[in-house]
Amino acid sequence: MHTRSSNDDATDRQLKLLIGLVVVLAVGVTTLGVLHAVATRAAIPNPLVLILIYAISVISFRIKIVIRVGSNQSGYTWVDVPVMVGLVLVPVPWVILCVGAGMATVRILNRADPLRAAFVVAKEVLVIGAAGATMLLLGAQPSVDHPQASITAIVVAYLVSWLVDDLVFYPVIAVASRQTIRKLYRNDLGEQVIFRAATLATVVYIIEVLVLGASLVMLAFVPILVGCLYLWRLRRLRTQQERDSWRQLADTTDELSSVDLNQVLHIGAAQGAKLFSAAEVEIDLTASGVDRVVRAGTDGVLYDGPGPRKFDSDLSITTELETRDRSYQAGALVLDFDGKVKLTEFEQYKLKTFASALCTAIRNAAAYAELQRISEQNAYDAAHDPLTGLANRRELYERAEEYFAGRTEDGVVALLLIDLNHFKEVNDTLGHAAGDAVLREVAHRLDDAAAPGDLVARLGGDEFAVLLVNLITPALATHRAEQMLSSLETTLEVEGMQITVEAAGGIALAPGSGGINELMRRADIAMYQAKRAGQPTATYAHAQDTADVERLMLGGELQRAVAEREFVVDFQPIVDLGSGEVISAEALARWQHPEYGYLTPMQFLETVERSGQLPAFADAVLDQALAASGVWREAGFDLPIAVNVSPRSLLDSRFPATVLTRLASHAVPPDRLVLELSETLTISQLDTVGRALDELREAGVRLALDDFGTGVSPLSVLSHIPVNQLKIDRGFITATETSSEAAAVIRSTVDLARSLHLAVIAVGVESEPQRHALWELGCVAGQGHLFARPMSSIRLLGALQRGSGGRPGALAAALHDEGSVVRMPRRRASGSGRTTG
Structure with missing residues (x-):
């Protein structure tokens, strides 16, 4: 049993009041008919005639065209035929008795609801009373032997009975189906006119046969005529009903084309109740793994929440919600009726079609909801830190x-x-x-x-x-x-x-x-x-x-400087300390400021790093450095190029791809590029930049650790960053001649580099004594003003072509005679990717 709503209780009360009124009026009409028969001393009719009227009433009431409106069943019957014929043959009270008994018999056999049975019998009593009174007023006198009833009286009496029937029937059915009387009457008027006209013609035919005294064999045509009319009428109603059902199903399917799952379920449940004239409809999604049940009536959604379902009895019809190919099952659709209902073959097909369309709509809405969830999750992930869940x-x-x-x-x-x-x-x-x-x-x-x-x-x-x-x-x-x-x-x-x-x-x-x-x-x-x-x-x-005022001013000019290519690159050669030959070059960024002139990185780099222009700045420097490398290579000097990289650039996940794209565009092999990292700036961010460095290293790009020895933990840096070169800070080079501690640091750095198969470069070599001291300590490469100051790529190419002492590619005299020192080829450490210097 399911809980009734307040609307249902109100409807029941209204129905009971209306039916009670009809029953009271019927009792009054019956009483008046009996009093009239007694007053006129009407004779008791032949029992055979009464039995015949009773039998025809039973048959006429059984042969009917059923229409289900809401959860109520009603239909057109042929009971008007025995009623009108009976009024011509016998007095009104006997017609009421015979027809009422016949209808009651059918109701008992069908085990109909007592309230509905009382309404149907009482309504028919009112119809009979109205028709009989009209015929009496028009002078018709009922008689089996000599019936006196004109065609006019019969037609007028039938029209009056039709009017009374509608006046009693439509208010009750409107309350039961919760529709307006006007809508019901308008939808049914055309069919009523045809059916009533056929019934009236049948009545007139039967009475004319009886009045004219024609052979009773002529009455044999009546069942044939009634049967033909019945079949025609039934086919017409079913065709109309199927047409309306398909139109309603199409409209419902259009309404289901929503991407909102809640809307799909609510529309499906509510429209399902209207489409199949069910009291309530349930959609159970537990089969798809969702504990949710939606219940609705023709007035709208009544429940939306967790299961279990409410209806599962003989009064309900359950069908699976699955697609036509059965590739997806969403749950079950349950139709609940107030009485036991058997769906026709057409209604079963319609139910299957509706369930398939509803299942498809549920699947589409669920898929859209999942896509929306994924989109929202991606948007959330893009704005939040994966470890802590905070904003990024x-x-x-x-x-x-x-x-x-x-x-x-x-x-x-x-x-x-x-x-x-x-x-x-x-x-x-x-x-x-x-x-x-x-x-x-x-x-x-x-x-x-x-x-x-x-x-x-x-x-x-x-x-x-x-x-x-x-x-x-x-x-x-x-x-x-x-x-x-x-x-x-x-x-x-x-x-x-x-x-x-x-x-x-x-x-x-x-x-x-x-x-x-x-x-x-x-x-x-x-x-x-x-x-x-x-x-x-x-x-x-x-x-x-x-930060001074000039640097603050520079911060607002960075975007213009990048756009107008004010950042240029100078190059300082890196020289073999023993032979004086150039073995590579370091790219050094400069800013040709229109007001402040030639600015070094010390004057603007911090501002660039803290601005949003760092990616564009780094790309511009890298592009110019690789372009210069290509020019030197075409001139016969295949020199690796070293470019300083900010740790903040390595925090950008797009930086490795940018580097590799620039290498490909300039056709420079990855191993000819060296990215120099500042040890003092990366010590606190080793884990963060490690992934970017590993990606670059795997692509073949070489790495150098700049300012080595000035950080708080150089060994920790070496254990985290896969470098190929160490660049000793200029502070140690300057103190080499006067400080034994500085010499010891350089010697230990060289020994450490050899054990790790790393190259060592001394930065800031300013004099020949420093060069000799570094050579004796085992350092084989250096850069500084002793060899050359930073210069443009074209000037460096000219210096390489001129050479020193007639040796192209050399910028200083050798420390030893030619052939007195044999350089061993660099060997690659097994599995490490590092080479010896």
């Missing part, structure tokens, strides 16, 4: 740019840049898994401590940023920053160990110009100020900014 650098920049586009709406905005102290020790001591656990916990605490609207992001490694918004006053930024950093003070447990996280934070208020790049630069400066001072936070102050 890209999302932070986009949110900040939104502020700079309409800054007056959100009050004061500031950026808090956070860097964890000594985080590398966690990775080195406990491993990367423990380090990841620490980063996740830090991210969780920062996110919890953030105020509504603030954006917490992980920039990479152990660096976090918080975009502080809706600040009432600038001073509130410091208070909010201290609160967030204090959330990290509580110890956390990692692999059974208690760890205290220390961090330094730099605070910067949004600048009037420069956008997010300038805001990030200022927060970075403040963070390092906090680290140097040993304080948890520091706020950016312009007086403490080491």
Whole structure:
């Protein structure tokens, strides 16, 4: 049993009131008929005539054309024939008795609902009473032997009975089906006229035969006529019903073409109830792995939630929701009726077609929902850090740019840049898994401590940023920053160990110009100020900014400089210290500024690295360096070219592909390119840049470690970065002649390089004594002003062609006589990819 809604209860009450009224009127009509018969002393008719009227009533009521409206069944019957014939032959009370008894007999045999049976019998009593009263008023006198009824009286009486029948029938059926009387009557009027006309013709024919006294054999044609009319009428109704059903099914299928699964299910359930005249319809999706049931009636959705289904009895019809090829099954469709209903062959086919269309719509909507979920997931992944779930650098920049586009709406905005102290020790001591656990916990605490609207992001490694918004006053930024950093003070447990996280934070208020790049630069400066001072936070102050006014001005001119090719490349040769021959060259970027003149990297590189122009700048330098290498190669000097690369470039996942694309465009073999890395800048980002370096190394690009010996942990760098060359910092070269410690560092570096099969290059060779000292310490290559200052590619080509002492390609005299030193060929270390120098 299923729970009835308040609408159902209201409908039942209205039906009972209407039917009760009809029954009361029928009792009154019957009483009046009996009183009239008594008053006129009407004779008792022949029992055979009464039995005949009763039998014909039973047969006429059994032969009917059934129409199901809503969950109710109704139809056209031929009971009007025995009624009108009976009114011509016997008094009204006897017609009521015979016809009523016949209808009651059929209802009992069909085990019909008592309320409906009472309504049908009472309605027919009213119809008979109205027709009989009309005939009496028109002078018709019922008689078996001498019936006196004109055709006019019969026709008028039948029309009156038709009117009374409609007045009683349509209000009740309208309440039961919850439709308007006008709509029901309009839809049925055409069929009614034809059927009523056929019935009236049959009645007139029968009565004329009886009145004229013709042979009763003529009545044998009546069943044939009734049967033909019945079959014609049934076929016509079924054709109309099928046409309407297909049109309704097509409209429903169009409505199902939605990509919203909720809409598909709600439309399918509600339209299914209307399409099959069911009380309620259920869609059960448990077969597809979804615990969801949608239930609807003709008035709309009644339930949408988890199962189980509500209907599963003899009063319901269940069909599987599957595609025509049965490749996909979504669940089950359940039709529930108030009474037991058997679908016709056409309705079964229609149900199967509807179920297939609904299943296809569910599959399409589910597929679209999955695609939308994947799209949303991809969008989420593109904006969030995979380890911590926080926003990433890209999302932070986009949110900040939104502020700079309409800054007056959100009050004061500031950026808090956070860097964890000594985080590398966690990775080195406990491993990367423990380090990841620490980063996740830090991210969780920062996110919890953030105020509504603030954006917490992980920039990479152990660096976090918080975009502080809706600040009432600038001073509130410091208070909010201290609160967030204090959330990290509580110890956390990692692999059974208690760890205290220390961090330094730099605070910067949004600048009037420069956008997010300038805001990030200022927060970075403040963070390092906090680290140097040993304080948890520091706020950016312009007086403490080491960047001068000229560099700040340059920051706004970078885009123009890249677009107008103001960045050029000079080259400094790298020389074999023993022979004086050029063995490679290093590319050094310069900026030909229209106002400040020739600028070196020391004057603009930091600004470039902190701007959004770094990828374009690095690509321009690489392009010019490889182009020069091609010119030298065509002239007979196949020299490897070394290019400095910023660690920030290696954080860009597109950088390796850019390098390989440039190599291919200039037809330069990858092993002729050397990328120089600054050891002091990469020590804290080894894990982050390692993937990019491995990709370049596998492609054949060679790597060099610049400024070797100045970092805090050179051996750690060598264990993480697969380099081919070491470049000794110029500070050690300058002190070679006067400091035994510097000489010892150089000798140990050379020994280390030999053991690792690496080449060693001395940077900043300024004099012949330095050259001799380096040679004696085992260093075989160097660069510096002793050999040549940085120059353009064309000037370097000219110097190579002129040579030194008549030797093209040499820039200095040899330290030994020709043939006195035998150079061993470079050998490749097994499995390492490194070569000896």
